[in-house]
Amino acid sequence: MTFRKDINGLRAIAVLAVLLYHFKISGFGGAFIGVDIFFVISGYLMTSIIFSKLATDKLSLLDFYIHRARRIIPALAVLCVAVWLFGLLYLPTIDYRELLYTIQNAILFVSNIGFANQVSYFDTPSQENWLLHTWSLSVEWQFYLIYPIVIILLRKFLSLRSIKYIILSLAIVSLILCIVQTWIFPVKAFFLLPFRSWEMLAGGIAFLFPLKLNNNTYAKLIQYLGFVAIALSIVFISTSMHWPGYLAIVPVVGTMLIIWVNQHSFILNNMVSQWLGKISYSIYLWHWPFAVALTINGSINEWQYVVYSLLITLLLAFLSYFFIEIRVKINKTKVIQIICYLLIIIFVVALSSTTRHLLRAYPKLRASIMSKDFYKIDSISAEKYLSIARYCLVSHDMKQFPECKAGEGEPSLIIMGDSHAAAIYPAIKKVNPKATLLWTHSACLMVEGVHYANNMQPGCINLFKQKKALLETQYSNVPVLFVNFLTSYISEKNVGNIYFTKPTISLNDLQQQFRKAYIHSVCEIAKHRPVYVLKPIPVAGTNIPKHMALSLVLHGSTVEVTNPISDYYKNNDFILGTIELAKKQCNIQTLDTLPYFCADNKTCITTENGYPLYFDNNHISQYASERLAPIFEPIFEHKP
Template sequence: MRFRGDINGLRAIAVIAVVLFHFGVAGTQGGYVGVDVFFVISGFLMTAIIYSRLEKNAFSAIEFYKDRARRIIPALAFLCLCLLVVGWVLLLPKDYAELSEHVLGSLGFVSNLMYWKEAGYFEQASHDNWLLHTWSLSVEWQFYLAYPLLILILQRVMPLRRTRWVLAGVALASLALSVYASSRWPTSAFFLLPTRMWEMLAGGLVFLFPFAASRHGSRWLELGGIALIALSVLAFTANSVWPGWLALVPVVGTMMVIYSARHESLLTGNRASQFLGKISYSVYLWHWPFAVWIYYFGVEREPVWVIAGMAASVLCGWLSYVYIESIAQVERGPSVTRPKPRPLVRIGGSMLAVGALASVTMASQGYPNRLSEEFRNATAELVLPRKSNGWCFYNVETNPDNEIGEDGLACHLGARDGKLDALLFGDSFAGHYGPFWDDLGRENGLRINAVSSNWCYPSVTDDFTGYTSGPGYEQCLINRSFLEDEIGRYDLVIYAGQWGAVYDKDQMAGVVRAIELAAQRTGLVVLMAAPTNYDISVKDMYERSLMFGRQFDITRFEKTRDDPVRAANEQLKAIADRYPNVMYFSRESMFHVAGVPSDVTAENVPFGLDQSGHISIYGSRKAAEAFRESNAYREFIERTRHPALLARARPD
């Protein structure tokens, strides 16, 4: 089809919006709509290619797929190769292995399905994902695979000109699904083709239902369309329900601009717009890794680095266009050229080579031996305490050595010859307090049995925060049965759990009943607060700082996930106040430096680990040290030495 300069300029608007948004430029919080603009443009162009060739009896689905491969794969494969090379120097083993997995997902055009299962697009943790932006390429590729086949099938049962009505119906159905799913399953609606397809079909409908506006009318049509896109960029935020009804604003705006067909427009036809539009695909590919890069080094709030990152995105995008994309690209300017088959062989070969490199990297778990021995020693205890590394968390979900059954009911901490028998009970959050209680138990004569497994928070109901179809649920039922049967033989019962998840799922009633049971049958009950829950893995951020000799600053990171955790902790404190033999260990008593609440130790090492709020072996031990300095510790020691409690203790 004839080259459309106005559409090329529209690409520039789209990529500018996305780049400004991803680099956090103020006022562009809705810049993610640039992807929606790209979707509409893509739908228009693909529909024009398919229908124009079908009308001439010259359409071949195979040739169509080859054209798309030449357009998309070379620059994408080259970016993936560069990231794998740079990752060898920059990334921690876990991150490097994850990058390799994402490379495979991107080259296989299923990355949207991978990210659908991982962190949401707008979450802070998404800044760790170097190829997150390829989700849109996967959606487009899936559309490219299905779209011509659908049209060919429709053409067999009806005249070609009538197929547009079916496509209009499919677009409306997809829009309705998008509206419904966006409020119920927002991550699915964002990443998956069925709820995004209508945007590309909207572009197709512009071609299938054409109309010619007057010269004056086309000018206002273009201005109105660009105004809707600009309004979307300025008004929408990461909290907007997306896609859904709101996505109609940039989508309709893009349709208006394409309908206006203003080839000589000052807004889209100027040299800057044409230049950026021409290299927009490569700029889109390169901009996100640079945005992740400055976040990786903790300089995302420094304007000079933001500007440098955006400039580097354009420069690398231009180089990629000139030396990679243009060589294999089917369409170049107003003319259309047909490359010989040999470039397709090179494209397939490069894709397989990069995929093989990624597979080897993933299999090697990111080459952990790349790191110095000093670094490995400094971070050795920044892991979750679990059975496999000498502690008590009985992980039956991912560790095949931990079989479901009574083996998970006995794991001893503290003083083996202690005077008081204690039970530490809960999920992985009870498990991560293992070093804490081992330390205090040895010092204060506590024989502690730790019973903790996946998602098995203290409760006497069948409620569960994990998957009830998995082994974790089976083990939890065994654990809770043990709790009800054996709780009376313990002098001290300690409850810990991922209280925020319990609170979110409205399952606190079972916790209350478990506390009542313990208060009635044992001498002393301790409720442990859940630690601060950050939106990212603070351990990963600390290790990156350590790796590159940068000062670690935990205040950089958001903790919106902590809201339900704090609410649950407050509820536990209120429950503890109802009973004379129930104590509540607050965060402030365990996580502080010289009495000042802190999420890092005096050495500026985080107590915490991951996005769930777990603490490490190191953090658990340091929490025990900090706890000794608190009033809560002194009260706890007094209570454990109370004659009434000691009278319960059985002699050896």
Template sequence: MKFREDINGLRAIAVIAVVLFHFRPTWMPGGFAGVDVFFVISGFLMTGIIFRGIEKESFSILKFYVARANRIIPALSLLCLALLVFGWLYLIPMDYKTLGKHAGSSISFLSNIIYWRESGYFDSSSQEKWLLHTWSLSIEWQFYIIYPLILVAMKRFMSISAMKKAILIGTIIGFILCIIITYNWPNAAYFLLPTRAWEMMIGGVAYLYPFNLRGKQKKITEWVGIILIFSSYIFISKSSPWPGYLAIFPVLGSFMIIQAKSNGFITHNKVFQKLGAWSYSIYLWHWPLVVAIFYFSLNDLFIYLGITLSIFLGFLSHTYIEKIRFKNEFSHVLNYLKCKPLLISLVIFSSSAVIFSTSGVYYRYSDDIQLKNTNALNAISDWDYPQPNLRVGSSKIRFLKGSSDKNILFIGASHIEQTYPYVQSLNSTYNIYYLTKEGCFVTPSYVHPKWSCNNIQNYKGIIKNIHFEKIVTSFYLLDEMLSEHKETKEEQLKNRINEYDKFLLFIKENSKKTYLILGEPKGIEFDPKMSARFNLPNYINVQTVRKQYNLHNEAIKKLKNITDIRIIDPIDFLCTDICKVMDSKYTFYYKDSTHFRPWYAKKSLQYLNIIFE
């Protein structure tokens, strides 16, 4: 295929968006859609390669795989190697172990599955994953493996014309499935091939059904495509369900630019042509620089330095790595095992496996650091809150059966959930109902961007159906999910306080006693991962902890229905003039910066006893 400058320029449009979004999301809120643009381009090029080979009866699946390996693996291997060396020098064992896991999954093109099982793409923890961006390469490689196999098999049973129609129909079905899966399993939809395949297939449709455009038609088609792509970059954000139906905008925009075959200024200017040529390597190197800024808490100046360095490293990688011409053809099937990129990837994978299996080569460090890292790893996943075991109307409940007919309701988010181990250990005579949803607040105006808060916001149903002697709730998330704009934030907070006031009135009227638990001690020092990473002190000053709740304290003064509610302040019970975060043997009290570990809850939450008297 003749080199298409318009497609090269389209690569630049994609990589610029992704880089700007990752370094500063506010610059281009929907810049992550640049990956979808890359998918369309890839589908167009791969479909062209495969169909030309099939039509000439010269297509070889092995040669196709080797060509893809020669294109993708060398630059990726260099990045993985550089990060593994960097990790040896600067990462603690816990983080180095994670890097080993991610490097191994990246070079074996399974990273999208690993990240799907770990957390969401936009979760804060994702900013610590040095190779998170390789999820898209894994999807492409999985597509490269499956797509030609299917097309070669189809050729045995149908004509080229029928194959084209099948791809068109498959693209439409794939888009519909993408919408359904996005709204039911959003994390899987983001990371896995089934919901992304249609984006590459629509690139194939662009190759198989080319438009016959002339003159102004080309210009108009190109500009419509550009507008669709840039609109998605600007008006879509990480709170949008993705990919879902909204992905049609950058995907269709890319499709139209490819069909236009125009020589417009946007895609053909010299800057975009250079960035397009370097786009793969720029994409590879930019994300680790983003992570480095977050990991080492660098200031905003490093954002601009990071962008510049991404381009420079992309240029070097393209010039000295991507342009290496590895052997594509081998005389015998077994000789394909001599493919150098494949051997390189095996070396990287083996090194990564050693790093992971030795817990980040932990024996590099002193016994104290080893112990602290081991304890931190144990703490991070330490959580004990069971699945719902009772349904009352539409409410999902964790129920603890008592020996009497008296009931207590605990309602709130994860800061209510963390009391469960202690309450369970009491073997109370009360029947105890836990009505919770992590990350949620009881007020109706509170909206979580990723899941519904109905389980606790529809609290009136269960409270009217069951008589509760006592109701226990939390004030912790009062100031979460508010606008960054000052005036809007103040208005939202005022409304939330009023709504919470109505909630307090309702639970007071429907129970004999009510209890409000204030915020627990919190801070970066409590986070086992951060403590081990930066060797933080084993305590935090109590005044520093209390300052974090100034807004909460002011809000309480504005609550009209706070009277006759027993307020419990965990800080009074858990701290003296300092709040300790671990014991003398580096056993952490928390699983993260704000949540108790179950054993610590059982040991220290005696301040809840007043509820059960």
């Protein structure tokens, strides 16, 4: 196939867009569409290779897979080993375990499936995942595996002309599924092949249905339209919009137009664009860990750190391209080549899985290579919850919920809430002489009448219904403590996803429905027993153990993270107001962690004596929880 400078230049635009987005350069909020440009390019190139070979009956699946493996696997494997080593030396164990799992998924090209079952690509936890960017490589690899097989099977029964229209039809079906799924399950629409394949098939359509223009002026005009579509997408599309969905049509069609007309352009053909295009894969591989490091360290908006990171990225990409992408060639038989690439994958999988096993079997193994400061961070963050609290935290759909009791004797407290409730249990354990019932469910808003779009969280709804019914007949006068990360539920991102009386259409609508339902819920339960509500716990804003560990690497000591107390009141103003209204209406009692986290009434701390007070960016650590024990003493001073 003839080398096309315009496509190589498009690669440069795509990777520059990705860099702009990941390094948070202002004014380019939609630059994540760089990945969509890559998808279209991949689809075009793969279709041109497959159909050109088919036309001469020279298509070999082994050859096709070998060329893809040579291009992708060695460089990816080196990245995986590099982050494995970095994590071994510098990441808290809890984060290192997660990284090892992600390494395995990345080299097996299934990381997109793993991420699809977690949180959104645009949410903070995802932005701190060291290999999040491998999701797109997994999507492409899955496409590479399936696409030629489908075409070969179709060729046995159909003409090439018929296959072209089948590919067009498949692209339309995938696009429709993508649009629908973006509204129903946007995370799955973002990460999974069935909802992304239309973008690669769009590239195939650009090859199969060439645009024949005799007028160079028209061709230039179409090319400019393509540039405008991409530029508008980069500037005006944002993470607050439903993505990919129908909006992805704009950059995809823009890329198709540029590929279709195949015109010379200074934007695409200049020396810098051509050089960046050649090393774009390696740039894409190596830039993301640096973006994650800056995000965790809180330096992502400091231009000097961004410049240093970009320069190091370009250096590593240059080395990766010339010493791995170009040089690594296995001059053996096809079968031997396939075996060698499989062995590379097996090696990385074995490395990550063996390390995970050793960490489980010998939890103190890493202590020998840790500094004293690092060990303090690691020991606190290694366990998120006490074992009983973790056991009682339901995280899957259930219809029946057995009692979950911590401690001995008769229950003297019932805790209802989400993972924040599980995180505060160490404090309760210190001051409760009797047993505690833990009625907790992950990501569960404990409010009567809550509905989740698309029937999400049925277990959460069932749990609240069953336990509320139980309270009507049992545990009279046993205090109930509500602990929920309320601010995360009643937020802009959940408009339309959470509602109480009717689907919500605005944040104000969601807030008003919630306020009414929340006050009703706690007041109903307060009719026959004391009810305590823990006011919102200050959030850290960044993953504190990761930040502290990275600070040790970059600065030789931990750097304190503090947040102004004004941020707390700004973020929690509505929730605090709702709790106060409930307190006035039915005399519930409130408990407050603010005096501990924000003792000077000006700033809120996230560390103490070198120990993290959080095990991520919002859940308090066991260390912090135990120090909150005095806050909960008033519960047990209650006399029935």
